[in-house]
Amino acid sequence: MAEILSKPLENSYLKTVKCFFEEVAKLTLFTFRFFKEVFKPRYEFNELVKQSYSIGYKSFPIVIITGFIMGLVLTIQSRPTLANFGAESWLPAMVAVSIIREIGPVITALIFAGKVGSGIGAELASMKVTEQIDAMEVSGINPFKYIVVTRIVAATLMLPVLVIVADAIALYGSYIGVNLKGDVSFHLFFSSVFQTLSFTDVFPATIKTVFFGFAVGLIGCYKGYNADKGTEGVGIAANSAVVYASLLVFILDMIAVQITSLFS
Amino acid sequence: MNTLVEIAHLKKSFGNNEVLKDMNLKVEQGENLVVLGKSGSGKSVLIKCLVGLIEPDDGEVILLGKNIADLKSYELNALRKKVGFLFQSAALYDSMTVRENLEFPLRDLKLSKEEIETLVIDTLKSVGLEGAIDKMPAELSGGMRKRVGLARTLILKPELILYDEPTTGLDPITSKEISQLILDVQKKYNSAAIIITHDVECARITANRMMIIKDGTTIIEGSFKEISESKDEWIHSFFK
Numbered sequence: 299m300a301e302i303l304s305k306p307l308e309n310s311y312l313k314t315v316k317c318f319f320e321e322v323a324k325l326t327l328f329t330f331r332f333f334k335e336v337f338k339p340r341y342e343f344n345e346l347v348k349q350s351y352s353i354g355y356k357s358f359p360i361v362i363i364t365g366f367i368m369g370l371v372l373t374i375q376s377r378p379t380l381a382n383f384g385a386e387s388w389l390p391a392m393v394a395v396s397i398i399r400e401i402g403p404v405i406t407a408l409i410f411a412g413k414v415g416s417g418i419g420a421e422l423a424s425m426k427v428t429e430q431i432d433a434m435e436v437s438g439i440n441p442f443k444y445i446v447v448t449r450i451v452a453a454t455l456m457l458p459v460l461v462i463v464a465d466a467i468a469l470y471g472s473y474i475g476v477n478l479k480g481d482v483s484f485h486l487f488f489s490s491v492f493q494t495l496s497f498t499d500v501f502p503a504t505i506k507t508v509f510f511g512f513a514v515g516l517i518g519c520y521k522g523y524n525a526d527k528g529t530e531g532v533g534i535a536a537n538s539a540v541v542y543a544s545l546l547v548f549i550l551d552m553i554a555v556q557i558t559s560l561f562s
Numbered sequence: 563m564n565t566l567v568e569i570a571h572l573k574k575s576f577g578n579n580e581v582l583k584d585m586n587l588k589v590e591q592g593e594n595l596v597v598l599g600k601s602g603s604g605k606s607v608l609i610k611c612l613v614g615l616i617e618p619d620d621g622e623v624i625l626l627g628k629n630i631a632d633l634k635s636y637e638l639n640a641l642r643k644k645v646g647f648l649f650q651s652a653a654l655y656d657s658m659t660v661r662e663n664l665e666f667p668l669r670d671l672k673l674s675k676e677e678i679e680t681l682v683i684d685t686l687k688s689v690g691l692e693g694a695i696d697k698m699p700a701e702l703s704g705g706m707r708k709r710v711g712l713a714r715t716l717i718l719k720p721e722l723i724l725y726d727e728p729t730t731g732l733d734p735i736t737s738k739e740i741s742q743l744i745l746d747v748q749k750k751y752n753s754a755a756i757i758i759t760h761d762v763e764c765a766r767i768t769a770n771r772m773m774i775i776k777d778g779t780t781i782i783e784g785s786f787k788e789i790s791e792s793k794d795e796w797i798h799s800f801f802k
Binding site for chain 1: 610613615635639640641642643645647649650651653654655656666667669670714718
């Protein structure tokens with residue numbers, strides 16, 4: 299009996315493992331195709347600018363709001379613990395290091411994955427379902443270059459900018475948070491922040507956002523471009539783009555931390 | 563006559579589903595060939611194989627004198643510019659206006675802004691939609707979308723046009739208008755066409771020659787009159 303029951307279970311595990319490796323192989327080929335196409339003319343500058351506007355500029359409001367809340371909440375939550383140790387004066391420095399090194403890039407990348415990754419996934423999947431990608435192909439235009447390359451490059455370029463803005467706003471939110479129960483001048487707060495931060499805090503944190511942006515753009519495009527036919531495929535593409543892009547952000551972050559720790 | 567398309571022993575399967583078993587067809591310059599068949603009989607797969615959107619498992623596709631299996635991707639893209647394709651859903655780029663949809667296929671041609679503007683307006687006039695130039699696809703009716711799709715196809719002045727179910731989802735009057743438009747295009751541009759349909763009225767209006775496919779293979783070929791007078795019950799059921 300146990301033997302009979304374990305057979306289908308075994309088969310389903312094997313199927314899942316097979317699907318996983320197939321998916322990884324397809325994503326790898328998709329990535330190679332991106333690098334093959336990105337340096338080849340013709341360069342779609344107009345579409346790149348359009349996508350940068352839509353991916354980057356239109357994400358500013360949500361990034362500003364979340365950045366402000368992130369800084370404010372982190373400060374309010376950290377104050378009691380630091381106060382217990384009589385280290386309240388370290389609040390700006392601690393919050394700044396947390397935001398710049400980790401929380402700013404990761405939270406912004408996750409917001410970006412939710413907003414941009416799902417948007418790209420849904421848009422490309424609906425283009426696929428309505429045969430717009432096929433229409434481009436039959437009119438002799440390379441849809442991969444026009445649709446995929448521009449979106450991935452735009453996401454790669456825009457996320458670092460958004461993270462810098464989010465970090466700045468988060469520090470301002472932290473300044474407000476510090477002053478809810480204290481009286482620290484703007485000048486003193488930011489002097490403390492900049493005295494604490496060093497090149498090794500800022501540079502690796504900014505570099506990793508380039509990879510986060512690339513990952514979000516790549517996964518969104520991959521899921522959308524390879525969506526199955528039908529409206530169900532659009533939903534699945536949007537949803538899985540967010541899930542896998544968020545997961546990849548965490549994995550890349552873990553790798554980035556390991557690499558950074560080798561040099562510090 | 564100049565043969566534009568020649569398909570020989572074309573086969574295509576999706577998993578265990580053998581969609582095209584042994585397809586053979588020829589299309590001559592200036593000729594409208596209607597391919598009639600039930601839904602799921604492999605009609606759309608046939609024309610998608612023709613332009614390289616779907617890779618056949620076996621057989622030969624000679625398009626405008628070139629075997630598409632031997633072409634590099636840039637050669638295939640160049641060849642595709644000589645072939646128009648009207649999709650069942652019209653496949654208009656929904657983030658672009660009608661004008662931008664028509665300008666899009668022209669982007670690789672070295673034309674001035676004025677030349678592009680003239681070409682866009684003239685092509686829209688030929689499908690009777692010059693008033694819709696600045697509209698978004700979402701603002702257009704089904705018939706208008708098909709017309710814009712056809713205009714986008716015509717703007718490159720193709721030698722061959724592939725129509726995938728051009729009248730599906732349209733009311734009888736609009737279907738007749740689209741069928742008439744297909745005839746007008748043939749006369750004006752002297753282009754050949756493969757019209758995939760299950761609409762007998764569309765076939766009657768547009769066909770110079772016709773073939774019916776069943777289970778992935780051709781079962782009868784001839785003029786509309788010859789086929790409509792067939793004694794075969796299954797074939798006759800199309801015309802009831």
